[in-house]
């Protein structure tokens with residue numbers, strides 16, 4: 001019981017800190033650009049070997065995820081609530097995708113905002129869905145609510 005109480009205090013403190021920082025950021029101009037990029041998400045080490053003959057250390061094989069555009073540009077993706085999905089679900093690394101991303105000044109790292117699959121001339125928004133709880137998640141895991149299995153969901157985006 002004591003343990004639970006401590007966990008709650010830690011959670012509340014994090015939420016407060018997050019709120020304060022959000023207010024502070026809101027007073028500034030947005031310092032990012034929103035872009036849509038198409039391609040496939042791959043491991044950086046594999047792409048560097050295939051495209052440029054550059055070998056990475058063995059322990060870097062699955063270290064960094066990048067978006068590879070059709071022209072061979074490699075855009076590294078931040079590993080966060082959205083970017084993490086590409087590390088955990090290999091199906092996402094076998095699809096033609098369009099990513100809505102934020103680009104920040106002075107860094108090649110892109111933050112993923114939305115993920116779309118391009119298939120048969122149509123565009124589908126990708127997320128994860130629990131049929132029991134009817135809630136959306138953004139990475140492959142047990143349901144946050146019922147701990148049951150969730151499924152990768154494709155929702156057609158109307159043109």
Ligand SMILES: [Zn+2]
Pocket residue numbers: 130131132133134143144145146147148
């Ligand atoms: Zn559930």
